[in-house]
Amino acid sequence: MSTINMQQLKKSYEDTQVIHGIDIDIVDGEFIVLVGPSGCGKSTLLRMVAGLESISDGEVKIDDKVVNKLEPKDRGIAMVFQNYALYPHMTVYQNMAYGLKLMKLPKEEIVQRVQEVAELLQIEQFLERRPSNLSGGQRQRVAMGRAIVRKPKVFLFDEPLSNLDAKLRVQMRMQIKTLQRNLGVTTLYVTHDQVEAMTMADRLVVLKDGIAAQIGTPMEIYDDPHNQFVAGFIGSPAMNFIDCTISDEVIDIGGQKMPRPTDVTQRGSVVLGIRPEHFINTADQPAIQGQVDMIEKVGASVFLYVKCDHIEELIVIQREGHSQVQIGELVPINPNLNKLYFFDKNTQQRLY
Amino acid sequence: MQKRVHYNTSYLPYLLVAPQIIITLVFFIWPAMQALYQSFLLEDAFGLSSEFVWFDNFVELYDNPNYLSSFIRTAFFSFAVAGLSMGVALFFAALADRVVKGAQGYRTLLIIPYAVAPVLAGTLWLFLFNPTLGIMTYFLDMIGINWNHKLDSSQAMGLVILAAAWKQISYNFLFFVAAMHSIPKSLIEAAAIDGAGPAHRFRTIIFPLISPTTFFLLVVNIIYAFFDTFGIIHAVTAGGPGNSTEILVYKVFNDGFVGLDLGGSAAQSVILMFIVIALTVIQFKYIERKVEY
Amino acid sequence: MVENRPMTTFISHSVLIIGVALIVFPIWIMLVASSHDALRLTQVPLPLLPGDQFWENIKLLFSSKTFGAPIHLSLLNSLAMAMMISLGKISISVISAFAIVYFKFRFRMFFFWMIFVTLMLPVEVRILPTYEVVASLGMLDSYLGLSVPLIASATATFMFRQTFLTISDELMEASRIDGASPMRFFFDVVIPMSRTNIAALFVILFIYGWNQYLWPLLITTDPDMYTVVMSIKQMLESGESEPMWHMIMLTALFAMLPPVLVVVFMQKIFVKGLTDSEK
Numbered sequence: 063m064s065t066i067n068m069q070q071l072k073k074s075y076e077d078t079q080v081i082h083g084i085d086i087d088i089v090d091g092e093f094i095v096l097v098g099p100s101g102c103g104k105s106t107l108l109r110m111v112a113g114l115e116s117i118s119d120g121e122v123k124i125d126d127k128v129v130n131k132l133e134p135k136d137r138g139i140a141m142v143f144q145n146y147a148l149y150p151h152m153t154v155y156q157n158m159a160y161g162l163k164l165m166k167l168p169k170e171e172i173v174q175r176v177q178e179v180a181e182l183l184q185i186e187q188f189l190e191r192r193p194s195n196l197s198g199g200q201r202q203r204v205a206m207g208r209a210i211v212r213k214p215k216v217f218l219f220d221e222p223l224s225n226l227d228a229k230l231r232v233q234m235r236m237q238i239k240t241l242q243r244n245l246g247v248t249t250l251y252v253t254h255d256q257v258e259a260m261t262m263a264d265r266l267v268v269l270k271d272g273i274a275a276q277i278g279t280p281m282e283i284y285d286d287p288h289n290q291f292v293a294g295f296i297g298s299p300a301m302n303f304i305d306c307t308i309s310d311e312v313i314d315i316g317g318q319k320m321p322r323p324t325d326v327t328q329r330g331s332v333v334l335g336i337r338p339e340h341f342i343n344t345a346d347q348p349a350i351q352g353q354v355d356m357i358e359k360v361g362a363s364v365f366l367y368v369k370c371d372h373i374e375e376l377i378v379i380q381r382e383g384h385s386q387v388q389i390g391e392l393v394p395i396n397p398n399l400n401k402l403y404f405f406d407k408n409t410q411q412r413l414y
Numbered sequence: 415m416q417k418r419v420h421y422n423t424s425y426l427p428y429l430l431v432a433p434q435i436i437i438t439l440v441f442f443i444w445p446a447m448q449a450l451y452q453s454f455l456l457e458d459a460f461g462l463s464s465e466f467v468w469f470d471n472f473v474e475l476y477d478n479p480n481y482l483s484s485f486i487r488t489a490f491f492s493f494a495v496a497g498l499s500m501g502v503a504l505f506f507a508a509l510a511d512r513v514v515k516g517a518q519g520y521r522t523l524l525i526i527p528y529a530v531a532p533v534l535a536g537t538l539w540l541f542l543f544n545p546t547l548g549i550m551t552y553f554l555d556m557i558g559i560n561w562n563h564k565l566d567s568s569q570a571m572g573l574v575i576l577a578a579a580w581k582q583i584s585y586n587f588l589f590f591v592a593a594m595h596s597i598p599k600s601l602i603e604a605a606a607i608d609g610a611g612p613a614h615r616f617r618t619i620i621f622p623l624i625s626p627t628t629f630f631l632l633v634v635n636i637i638y639a640f641f642d643t644f645g646i647i648h649a650v651t652a653g654g655p656g657n658s659t660e661i662l663v664y665k666v667f668n669d670g671f672v673g674l675d676l677g678g679s680a681a682q683s684v685i686l687m688f689i690v691i692a693l694t695v696i697q698f699k700y701i702e703r704k705v706e707y
Numbered sequence: 708m709v710e711n712r713p714m715t716t717f718i719s720h721s722v723l724i725i726g727v728a729l730i731v732f733p734i735w736i737m738l739v740a741s742s743h744d745a746l747r748l749t750q751v752p753l754p755l756l757p758g759d760q761f762w763e764n765i766k767l768l769f770s771s772k773t774f775g776a777p778i779h780l781s782l783l784n785s786l787a788m789a790m791m792i793s794l795g796k797i798s799i800s801v802i803s804a805f806a807i808v809y810f811k812f813r814f815r816m817f818f819f820w821m822i823f824v825t826l827m828l829p830v831e832v833r834i835l836p837t838y839e840v841v842a843s844l845g846m847l848d849s850y851l852g853l854s855v856p857l858i859a860s861a862t863a864t865f866m867f868r869q870t871f872l873t874i875s876d877e878l879m880e881a882s883r884i885d886g887a888s889p890m891r892f893f894f895d896v897v898i899p900m901s902r903t904n905i906a907a908l909f910v911i912l913f914i915y916g917w918n919q920y921l922w923p924l925l926i927t928t929d930p931d932m933y934t935v936v937m938s939i940k941q942m943l944e945s946g947e948s949e950p951m952w953h954m955i956m957l958t959a960l961f962a963m964l965p966p967v968l969v970v971v972f973m974q975k976i977f978v979k980g981l982t983d984s985e986k
Binding site for chain 2: 719730799809810812818837841858890914918920925937955977
């Protein structure tokens, strides 16, 4: 039964501050994913919780106890590293037992615990092998086993799947999630892959430049991004951003006009955001037109990259998989007017 | 240089470097300072008093034809040893690179001289070329060459060069083989397809590609010839006949321990030190450059 | 092999065999000489094939004291010196490299450069003042005096530093999470992961230590402290008479046997260690 609280957590290296005061409260058994582009500070944050990085300012509490000064081993955590960090000269058994041995647990208990976890992860048959004789997926499971066997209060994962091939990654994603749910251990999970983040998280923390841009459940973040960065980062392909001007009657996009939804109250120059999946495939309404520049077929759907007059970026539109649109064809651009997002040009904050 | 992550404990690292640092201070830095200091002193014949004479010892060395000729002799000796042992080793390595079967066996035998102490190497060659008994002397006599390195100074020099080079062949051989081994096979094959024969390939592809190793070995061999050949010379010629095989390191020993000229010996040590420093810097420049490749 | 030319391969082998034979020739002659009696070794031409006096000579060598120090004693001295130098060097270098790579502390770079400087000060260069230091510490004629001044080694420290830098950072972090102290990590992870390098270095340093000559020559005056490599020289200078070549060659055989065996049997590891570390 463990909670984690971060209060105004800050980290600086000499003169440069990399984490600018982060507040997160994690409840017991929650699966929290820290996601963001590289250099956003997500790994640093995780390592601060682990005790591998010192904390410059603020507090980390695990179960309401401040752990800032505690050694990693005394924080009740276990960590799975990106490259697994298995001891290459030890067998799988020894790898898993090493931490328990250092805890001075009795031999029988160590054997029993390792055995249990090995069964849980289906790695019993590898116990006497060295890591170098295992596949990537097997090593990954051993690394998890080493974490689980410690019976930690908190699991920390640092991009644990990024060294695996795509298919295995999807498999392991589900396994980790199921395992975590069954064990009920509070988990912090770092990834740069937004699909991984969306599928695994109970709640997401989207980080940018050492600031938590938004914290929420995956769907909250998808439906209701607080700013342009989060809107653009979550969702694939990314949301279209188009400069436009809102007047009383219309939304003016580079001289082409779209009706203004009545509940949009803002006026003036803003950034319009439309997700590729939020276009309607009919020619009913008076619409902006564009010419198809490129087509990306992914099977279930097709993404059209459309060039419109006076709009710099190509607009990405999702169509169903068997759409017969050709390159060069003119297509209508009909956004679902209920799914428009508006962002401030300067602050990039969500306006509507 | 260092790990991205590290421990922060207060006293442990000091404890860990302490043995190395203490030994370095006591047996390296301090004696080196002493040598530097003594090189500025002139002791009287009985070692009772000494006088600070600035660079007199060095000036004296500079004016001493004996020292200068020892300098030139050392240079000649070093390049001869380096050239001979590297040449032979390169030849063997090129051949060994060509054969598949038995390479291991050749290597095992070629490695042996590396393990032989310099003074033993000297003794073996001394026995071979013993003026009265030596088997080589006997063979040389059959073809009309009269061998007596105890009298003939160029023969003496030849013998110490031979013994010193013999010992170093193993080392050079191993490095040349490793260097040739690291040349991508595809490169050699491409040249072969272009119609280059083995000798041509060696000259135009292999040799240029192993030139960094060759340069590295040249420095190492010179350092070896300068400092590690004491035992060979001590056993074979003891610097003689006359001073004809007295190289710098041998002279430091002779002047200091036998001649008891402390200031002069110390000044020679200091000069040697600068030579080692220069050679080490060159060697490290090379390693640095190699990293960029 | 790029192309198959039986003729060139044959020539390569032939030349190699002749070449290797020439290289090994001095050692062969040593073996031959050590198996003949004293009389045969005064008759020109000397033999090219082994005789039958090998065991007789061995008995003579081990029973006699006329050739400087008793051979078993000097062999023992050599062994002690070689082991102390090689193990001593390895121990102090491995821990100092560990400190320099894995710790952040004041004067770290200063210490590093100090160790680096030793690379530039071979014993031959500072022989006289070092002798004085050892003499004033009362370490003449002792194993400590023979070995300790030679065990500081920048080369070994650099090699270990290089090895440690290739050990992934995450292992150190994983061990911290597992609850290992720095020294636990050192013994449980760093040392086992460096064992190949340690073995290779041991070969190089054992040979270096065993073959020391100038230093023991200066430090020892007591014949009971002579090393076997040194005693050869004593035997060469056996006064007026022609040296006892069969005994000298037999002693030489014993003097080179341990390092030769070490290098031949640990060949693979030695070659790798040598060419990887570049001196």
